[in-house]
Amino acid sequence: xxxxxxxxxxxxxxxxxxxxxxxxxxxxxxxxxxxxxxxxxxxxxxxxxxxxxxxxxxxxxxxxxxxxxxxxxxxxxxxxxxxxxxxxxxxxxxxxxxxxxxxxxxxxxxxxxxxxxxxxxxxxxxxxxxxxxxxxxxxxxxxxxxxxxxxxxxxxxxxxxxxxxxxxxxxxxxxxxxxxxxxxxxxxxxxxxxxxxxxxxxxxxxxxxxxxxxxxxxxxxxxxxxxxxxxxxxxxxxxxxxxxxxxxxxxxxxxxxxxxxxxxxxxxxxxxxxxxxxxxxxxx
Ligand code: SIN
Numbered sequence: 001x002x003x004x005x006x007x008x009x010x011x012x013x014x015x016x017x018x019x020x021x022x023x024x025x026x027x028x029x030x031x032x033x034x035x036x037x038x039x040x041x042x043x044x045x046x047x048x049x050x051x052x053x054x055x056x057x058x059x060x061x062x063x064x065x066x067x068x069x070x071x072x073x074x075x076x077x078x079x080x081x082x083x084x085x086x087x088x089x090x091x092x093x094x095x096x097x098x099x100x101x102x103x104x105x106x107x108x109x110x111x112x113x114x115x116x117x118x119x120x121x122x123x124x125x126x127x128x129x130x131x132x133x134x135x136x137x138x139x140x141x142x143x144x145x146x147x148x149x150x151x152x153x154x155x156x157x158x159x160x161x162x163x164x165x166x167x168x169x170x171x172x173x174x175x176x177x178x179x180x181x182x183x184x185x186x187x188x189x190x191x192x193x194x195x196x197x198x199x200x201x202x203x204x205x206x207x208x209x210x211x212x213x214x215x216x217x218x219x220x221x222x223x224x225x226x227x228x229x230x231x232x233x234x235x236x237x238x239x240x241x242x243x244x245x246x247x248x249x250x251x252x253x254x255x256x257x258x259x260x261x262x263x264x265x266x267x268x269x270x271x272x273x274x275x276x277x278x279x280x281x282x283x284x
Pocket of ligand 1 (some may be wrong): 074
């Protein structure tokens with residue numbers, strides 16, 4: 001049998017597939033099911049400093065080539081998220097990535113400090129959600145670097161920064177966060193998009209705009225990972241439209257050390273992790 005294990009910084013992953021943030025919430029029992037179903041690591045939905053409702057329905061639209069979502073970073077109160085994370089970290093046999101967000105640098109630091117006490121394997125800074133008011137921090141190299149630097153100063157857990165493709169030069173942002181101490185990068189978050197119901201002549205999503213994920217964005221993700229890989233020395237988790245072992249290999253050829261699987265879980269269920277791994281083994 002082919003050994004497809006990999007390393008992400010100091011952690012060994014039994015295979016390079018990682019459940020991406022946001023797909024299956026923060027419930028420990030759900031994430032443990034994924035961890036036990038063959039994923040190499042799991043990422044929580046982004047955890048914020050306080051309860052957040054998110055956007056009104058509809059928050060998801062299926063398109064012929066991917067999913068458009070505008071959940072709006074909904075999350076329970078921080079104490080509740082921490083309890084779920086604590087249980088997950090205790091029981092998971094694969095590394096746990098805690099995704100976090102804040103509305104400003106101070107909130108990022110507050111969440112990072114509190115979350116770090118339950119010792120997830122990695123923190124992922126979500127500076128790239130397209131479904132917030134205004135532009136995400138991740139479109140600005142200086143602000144992304146400042147958040148990274150402040151969080152790094154507040155924790156001894158390895159920090160991954162998740163980047164947005166909705167910029168003109170993603171490598172510039174990657175270099176800035178690497179310079180600020182980021183240990184790894186995940187790329188990409190979803191691509192900003194819109195769908196209109198032509199019967200009502202209204203946008204379908206209550207938030208008007210949403211983030212497109214799934215097969216449509218894979219070539220964008222591969223290009224972004226390639227550009228980042230050329231400019232930084234830290235590991236990259238490649239995310240965007242991966243549905244098969246061949247897609248995963250393509251992403252790793254672009255420069256990713258591991259790959260995030262998100263929309264494919266919604267389309268194919270949690271069995272997707274073992275299927276992608278056996279396709280990688282076959283290719284190898
Ligand atoms: C959302 O909650 O709207 C999506 C999260 C993300 O894309 O980062």
